[in-house]
Amino acid sequence: MNQEDFQALSDRLFARLSGGEVLFCSLGGETSDFVRLTRNRIRQAGHLHSFSLGLTLISGARQAEGVCDLTGQPGPDLARAARLLQSLRERIGHVPEDPYLNYSVEPTQGARRVSAEMPSAEEALSDLVAAAEGLDLVGIWAGGEILEALSSSIGHRHWHQSTSFNLDWSGYLEADKALKSCYGGFSWDPSVLRGRLDAMRDALKVMERPAMTIAPGRYRAYFAPAAVQELMEMLAWGGFDLKSHRTQQTPLLKLVRGERRLDPRIGIREESSRGLAAGFTAEGFLQPDSVTLIEKGAHADCLVDARSAKEYGGIVNAGGETPESLALDAGDLPLDAVPSRLGTGLYIGNLWYCNWSDANECRITGMTRFGTFWVENGEIQAPVKAMRFDDSLYHLLGDRLEGLTRERELILSADTYDGRSTGSALLPGLLVSGIDLAL
Incomplete structure (x- = not known):
């Protein structure tokens, strides 16, 4: 048609x-x-x-x-x-x-x-x-x-x-x-x-080696963009919509109140101009090309759909309560320099089964599962057996953040349950001084 x-x-x-x-x-x-x-x-x-x-x-x-x-x-x-x-x-x-x-x-x-x-x-x-x-x-x-x-x-x-x-x-x-x-x-x-x-x-080839078992504790870590996507999807769960903010159910409540901050290098935006998702809502409202959600580590704006705009006041800037075209600002860390900057610690390719363990503290739990390696002196040594992490994004995106990669990866949603999804994310990798592994 x-x-x-x-x-x-x-x-x-x-x-x-x-x-x-x-x-x-x-x-x-x-x-x-x-x-x-x-x-x-x-x-x-x-x-x-x-x-x-x-x-x-x-x-x-x-x-x-x-x-x-x-x-x-x-x-x-x-x-x-x-x-x-x-x-x-x-x-x-x-x-x-x-x-x-x-x-x-x-x-x-x-x-x-x-x-x-x-x-x-x-x-x-x-x-x-x-x-x-x-x-x-x-x-x-x-x-x-x-x-x-x-x-x-x-x-x-x-x-x-x-x-x-x-x-x-x-x-x-x-x-x-x-x-x-x-x-x-x-x-x-x-x-x-x-x-x-x-x-x-x-x-x-590295995964063919015997998997290491490491003790619970805090470890230096690099999150590949696919792992960062899991963190961003958790943030999107009540983190950016006006309704969650007005009802004080957002996991970023302390950030909104100014009690906590993220690293000044953290900027998160909804970018409908990327072209995969439509720039209009089902109610006929136009969406701006970009909505800044977090700027320099501080809360900036919310996503406001038509119903929330009517209930709480505001200008419609989104078709729904969760981002469809989320972007995390790039940093200045070259991708090929990640192993040497990491030194000794974990390379985390993916995260799985994430959920809130304490939403008030923006604390997430989940599993490292596949694609996690032990790195020593800048060299990948062995795969690491699946571990559960439990840590706050106020740390991973805040006081423990050491760098964001200069290169970003465009990750399209693979969902096809109700037709091919138009969701996407443009994300760098993250280098942090520590992630807490619980067991």
């Missing part, structure tokens, strides 16, 4: 409105290739071409929502959408008034198309299989076009389509020994893929 077809369908629905009814039509869809690999061989390949129409009918202070799939044929699609509209009209009289109903009454328009320099799935997977020869590789390729659009009877007209790819894989050695990696974005570069596979080969 193209922009003209979507608008034509929307206009036909708007013509069926009566009285003071307001209708928002949202289009979501994708044209994607999915390929699953096991033991570095293609085991399953498929192509998805899917579109769905979401309707939000508003009458006074009441609203009703519904979704239907589209076929791409104007006649059947209009009939299906009209039935959904009638169902919403029958329902809306029985729902209570919504005190936090909030939508844009200013008609805005915009279109953004983000293209990608990427090969076909066949070519990309051919590169992967060849470069990963000899590895026991398991993973999934997801690539293609994602579409989001919005039209309203008020006059909103928005269109967003982006083309991207995401390759998420693990290299398996034996028993519980494996390494995880990913490569995603808008521009495919086989040399980047080969570099990550070569690094995985080297790391798997």
Whole structure:
């Protein structure tokens, strides 16, 4: 479905409105290739071409929502959408008034198309299989076009389509020994893929050595971007939305009150301008290109969706309460200097099973699991058996932070449960003077 077809369908629905009814039509869809690999061989390949129409009918202070799939044929699609509209009209009289109903009454328009320099799935997977020869590789390729659009009877007209790819894989050695990696974005570069596979080969050779058991305690550590992502996802759990701040349930409450600070080098932003996620909300509000959440280690701003803006006051700057395009500022530590700067300590490739152990102190617990190595005098020595950590981000991003890498990695979400996710994070690695391992 193209922009003209979507608008034509929307206009036909708007013509069926009566009285003071307001209708928002949202289009979501994708044209994607999915390929699953096991033991570095293609085991399953498929192509998805899917579109769905979401309707939000508003009458006074009441609203009703519904979704239907589209076929791409104007006649059947209009009939299906009209039935959904009638169902919403029958329902809306029985729902209570919504005190936090909030939508844009200013008609805005915009279109953004983000293209990608990427090969076909066949070519990309051919590169992967060849470069990963000899590895026991398991993973999934997801690539293609994602579409989001919005039209309203008020006059909103928005269109967003982006083309991207995401390759998420693990290299398996034996028993519980494996390494995880990913490569995603808008521009495919086989040399980047080969570099990550070569690094995985080297790391798997180290994993063949007997795993070390280290005692609980505090250790110097380097967090690779994938491990940093787990920390950022925990922060996103109530850390940045206005509702959690106003109800004082945010794990960053002490930061907001000025009782604690992060390192001045810490800057965290929501960057919708990155291009993967749409720059408008389902209620018709425009999102700014960037929202600064933490600046120089101090709280700066919150993400404010439409409902929170109505309940607590504020200007809408986000479609939801959690970041979709989070970025952590880079530092000045060259990536190739990390081992020597680390000296002796832990190289942490991933973190797993993270949860709050004490949200009031911004304290997280989780497991190191795969991809954690002992480094001595700047040289990787051996894998480390899985350990549980329990530490506060006020330390890891605060008084124990020694450096952030100059290079950052774009990590795309691999979620596909309700269509390919548009979530992403742009993250550096972190060098800290200590992380507390509990057991």
